Amino acid sequence: MDLQVLSLQELYALRDQVEAEVVRLQSAEKIAALAKVQALMAQHGLSTDDLQKKAAAPRKPVEAKYQNPVDPSQTWTGRGRKPLWVRLPG
Template identity: 55%
Template sequence: MELSNLNFTELQDLLKSVDAEISRRETEEKANAKKQILELAKSYGLSLDDVMSKATAAVRKPVEAKYKNPNDVSQTWTGRGRKPAWVQAQLDEGFSLEDLAI
């Protein structure tokens, strides 16, 4: 088919036909993919719920604080990650981490 030989109306009709065919084939492809996925899951003894369920993440309990600010006991630090400004200030004043330990 030579597109340059089609008039404007014929091109628009062709575009509508192409869009409809793309939509039909997309639906068909998705249905086939879904069928293949279900067959694969069944071959491994899995149900759809098994496949679609989110993996349960291990629940971590919060890490206990190891250090506290002697000037403000509400400020604590677990010893993980970047040192808070109050820890660095205490270290700069000559304190050690052992001095700040809870």
């Protein structure tokens, strides 16, 4: 198909047809994927509740292991990024 011979209106109409076909195919693929997922869930005895991510138990605060000798109010547990006062020599 030579697009250069089409008028502007014909190109707009062609674009609309292409967009409509893309939407139709996306919808059909989603329906097919959903059917596959439902079949797998039934095969393995799963429900939608089984797919919900379980909430992690709240973590207890960790006691600080390090204290800034210059400013004792600054502490660090030893987890996560090292504070500057730990990395830089005093």
